Amino acid sequence: MLKKMGLCLLAGNLAAYPVNAESTAKYYFGTGFSYRILGSHGLRDEKRYIQRKRASHDMVLGYRLENGRFFYGPEINVERFRRGWFTDTKASQSCEAIQQSSYYCARRSTYRVRGIFGRKVGQNAEVYAALGMGVMKGYGAIRQGRTSLGINAGVTVGLGVQYRILKNGMLRAELVYDNYDLVVQHPTGLDGERYSPSYEATTIKVSYILNF
Numbered sequence: 568m569l570k571k572m573g574l575c576l577l578a579g580n581l582a583a584y585p586v587n588a589e590s591t592a593k594y595y596f597g598t599g600f601s602y603r604i605l606g607s608h609g610l611r612d613e614k615r616y617i618q619r620k621r622a623s624h625d626m627v628l629g630y631r632l633e634n635g636r637f638f639y640g641p642e643i644n645v646e647r648f649r650r651g652w653f654t655d656t657k658a659s660q661s662c663e664a665i666q667q668s669s670y671y672c673a674r675r676s677t678y679r680v681r682g683i684f685g686r687k688v689g690q691n692a693e694v695y696a697a698l699g700m701g702v703m704k705g706y707g708a709i710r711q712g713r714t715s716l717g718i719n720a721g722v723t724v725g726l727g728v729q730y731r732i733l734k735n736g737m738l739r740a741e742l743v744y745d746n747y748d749l750v751v752q753h754p755t756g757l758d759g760e761r762y763s764p765s766y767e768a769t770t771i772k773v774s775y776i777l778n779f
Contacts, residue, residue: 570712572752592640597627597739601646603674609649610717620741623648623774629683642697644679646770670764672714674705677745679723694736697725703747707754707764715754721747729776737776 602622629642681699684706688694701723706714748768754759 570696571626585708591633592739593631593633593778595627595629595631595776595778597625597629597774597776599772600745601623601625601770601772603768612666623677625774627774627776630685631778636701637685638687638693638695639684642679642681642683642699644676644677644681646674648674648676655714671703671705671707671717671719671766674703676704676717678702679745681723681725681745683728685727691731695727695742697723697741699723701745701747702751703745703766705766706724707762713763715756716752717754717762717764719747719748719764720749720751721766722742723744725772727772735778737778739772739776741772742769 593698597609600622623646626645626647627642629640631638631640679699679701681697681701683695683697685693685695699722700720702718702720704716704718707717708714723743723745725741725743727739729737729739731737747768750763751761
């Protein structure tokens with residue numbers, strides 16, 4: 568559902584509000600935090616063993632074009648999980664629940680490249696949609712008590728709101744959905760087995776955006 572909403576808004580904005588000579592442009596940088604609110608699919612009964620520290624440091628860098636009440640542009644988003652991995656990735660009790668399939672036990676970092684499309688609503692508020700590609704690096708379970716680093720890629724969609732609180736600053740809140748089913752680097756077992764875990768997550772982000 569989120570994917571369809573993001574695609575529709577993207578197509579509508581591009582068709583109805585093209586860039587013209589009256590557009591203004593600016594760069595922006597933001598920092599804050601994110602929190603994962605839904606686990607990845609495929610975990611089933613193993614959820615109770617998953618690493619519970621889901622918060623991360625969130626950073627964003629973008630280029631914004633404004634055309635009347637509408638704005639759009641590219642953005643890079645990075646999440647770093649200081650405590651998103653296991654204390655001992657070679658013998659972690661938190662990852663011993665693997666049965667017949669592999670899954671990601673913890674995230675290390677997430678990278679997104681996406682387009683932002685939105686409009687102003689009132690004097691200080693804005694709403695927007697984001698659509699793009701993302702990559703997640705994390706530790707996948709390969710057998711009882713053992714993990715291996717893997718990388719997945721896929722589609723990311725976001726819906727958010729921004730509120731201006733200073734002349735060049737805005738407070739942003741966003742709901743992001745990631746579905747990364749393309750395995751770029753497979754977690755590898757001790758005997759050379761290559762595992763293919765999938766990754767899906769819904770995340771809440773709160774950050775402060777500074778225009779310059």
